[in-house]
Amino acid sequence: MKLTFLGTGTSQGVPVIGCSCEVCTSINPKDHRLRTSAMIEVDGLNLVVDSGPDFRQQMLRQKVNRVHAILFTHEHKDHVAGLDDVRPFNFKYKRDMPIYCTKRVHESLKREYMYIFDDQFSYPGIPKIKTNLIENKPFIIQDVPITPVEVWHHKLPVFGYRIGDVAYITDANRIEPSEKEKLRGLKVLVINALRKEQHISHFTLAEAIELGQELEAE
The missing domain is CATH 3.60.15.10 (Ribonuclease Z/Hydroxyacylglutathione hydrolase-like)
Incomplete structure (x- = not known):
């Protein structure tokens, strides 16, 4: 098993827009952190926890060629805002992206991404998602x-x-x-x-x- 930290920053990321504090103006790479996410590689699977607003950048930075599923922790924007960027995986592997989340999180995703989950807005360029509802x-x-x-x-x-x-x-x-x-x-x-x-x-x-x-x- 391999655990990769894709991002360890706050909900605003580090540095924060418009901030001139010691951390946000630091040139130390450790002070340049993307929004929180992780990838767990296990038994040939790449499982990503949360697709936040930096998802695309994280995939490119780590040279991730495939994601087998996304596990959502909750519905806050810094954890779900990158869902649209699963499209390259849809196109490359010609399969829906499996996501795992609670019913509450799924209802939030349907509101945030109506064009993904409502069939009346379906067209070839939208993300293709396979939802798996989970409980505790x-x-x-x-x-x-x-x-x-x-x-x-x-x-x-x-x-x-x-x-x-x-x-x-x-x-x-x-x-x-x-x-x-x-x-x-x-x-x-x-x-x-x-x-x-x-x-x-x-x-x-x-x-x-x-x-x-x-x-x-x-």
Whole structure:
């Protein structure tokens, strides 16, 4: 299994438009970060978590030639705004792009991308999507078992995903004890840590470290 961080930036990306702070004016490549997304390569599959507004740039930068499925964590724009850019994969492989998401996320996508999901707007140039609705229980993509982990992004339930001994969780500030049990025995835990100061919808750096220690991730 291989995990690639396609983006680790905030919802606005780093640098932020119009900001002249020390980070946003830095020439350090570590301070140039795209919107949050990851790709997990497992058993010959390329599984992407979230297609945000930088999806196209991320695919080109990593020279990704194929994506077998996209797993959505939630419906915020910084996680779904690149869905239209799956079209090159449609054209190249002549197949619909499978997406996995909750019913709530799917309803949001249908509003955001009416021209994709409403047949009356269908024409050859639009993205072709195959929707797979999931709930908070394990599912399988081509023999690869995947376990959703429900976390809280302030008041919004969000899915993280566990694949084997790797878990990827973004946009969270609280995890219920029952969901934490799904995260035991991990070798790799990826968890958001927005900043050092308290935040209403994201773990702080200290909270993320404490959670990793609590779960005893390697």
